[in-house]
Amino acid sequence: MTTQHSVKVVGSADKTVDCGAEQTLLDAFLRSGVYLPNSCNQGTCGTCKVKLCSGTVDQPAVSETVLSADDQASGFVLACQSSPTSDAEIEVPLDAGSGPAHPLRDLQGTVHEIRELAHDTVALSVGIDEPLSFSAGQYLEFVVPGSGQIRQYSMANPPSSADRLEFHVRRVPDGAATDRWIFDTLEPGDPIEMRGPWGDFVHGADTDAPMILLAGGTGLAPLKSIALEALDQTPDREIHLYHGVRHRGDLYDVDFWSELRESHPNVHYNPCVSREEWPGRSGYVGDAVVADFDSLRGYVAYLCGPPAMVEAGVKACKRRRMPGRHIHREKYTPAPVAEMTPA
Incomplete structure (x- = not known):
C-alpha cells in the first residue's frame, strides 16, 4: 500500500490533502482541485514556492537563482519538486492570490x-x-x-x-x-x-480591456487560445497580436490570423521577422509595439516565448506606461530530462 501523508495549508481548514510519499505537493493539491501557484513545473521558476512550517519533505538540490539561500534557510521549498516524508503543514505566500483550480x-x-x-x-x-x-x-x-x-x-x-x-x-x-x-x-x-x-499563465478577468499579445515562435499557441476565448466572450474585443520569428519560413498560422482579422475588424495581426529582409515588418515585437503605441494605459498584455523576447516585451509595455499588474508572461525554456512522478 502506498504511504499517504496529510498536508495542510496553514490557516485554511478546507485546504488539506493526502499526498503520496513519491508524489509532489503540487501534484497532490492540484489533483484535489486545491489551487497552488504554479508555472514551469520543472523547478526553474520558483512560482510554486511554499514555506514548510512542520513536517519533512524530500526535495532535490535547488539553485539559489530559484530559491535564495535565505529562503531555503527559512524553510521554503518548491511544491513541484517536494514529496512529503511525514504529515506536514505549509504556508502559501500572501501575494500568491488565486488562480485556475481545474483538477489535475x-x-x-x-x-x-x-x-x-x-x-x-x-x-x-x-x-x-x-x-x-x-x-x-x-x-x-x-x-x-x-x-x-x-x-x-x-x-x-x-x-x-x-x-x-x-x-x-x-x-x-x-x-x-x-x-x-x-x-x-x-x-x-x-x-x-x-x-x-x-500553469498560471491564463486569460484573466480583465473585463473588456483591449489586449496586446506578444508571441515568439510557438509561444503563439497559448495566445491563440486566449484570443479565441476573449472573442467568444466579446466578439468586438480589440486585440493586437505580434508574432515574432527569426526567418520568414518560421511564420505559421498566417491564413488563420488573416481570416480572423477579416471576420473581426478589431483584431490586428502583425507578423515580425528579425533576421531576414521580407516585404512585411522587420525587427522585434517589442520594438514594433513601442512604434505603434504612444500609450498602453487601459490595455492588458499577454507575452509568451523565449526569455529574451518576453523580457524585452515587458520593458516595451512598461515604456508605454502599462502597469506591471496588467502584464502576464510565460517564458519558454528548454525542458530538463525529467521522469513522471507516480501519482
Missing part, C-alpha cells in the same frame, strides 16, 4: 491529425474521451514513450472546444520528443499519454 488529470489521447505549419513546426490535433476543463493559456505534459521523460505543450484551442486539443510543436534537433518521436514515428491513431492542466 491523467489523460489518454488519440492523435487525429498531424499538420505541417512551417518547415520545422507541426500542429497536433489530439482527441480525448472526456472534455478537459482548463483555462486558456494552460498546458499539458506529454509522456515521451519508452523514455519516461516529459515535455510540455500549451493548448492552442479555446476551452470551449475541449474534447479535441490542438498543440504546436517545433522540432528540436535530436530532441527526444520531436526528432525521435513526433517528427519521426508518431502517426494519426497513435495514443498519447498526457497530464494536466498546469
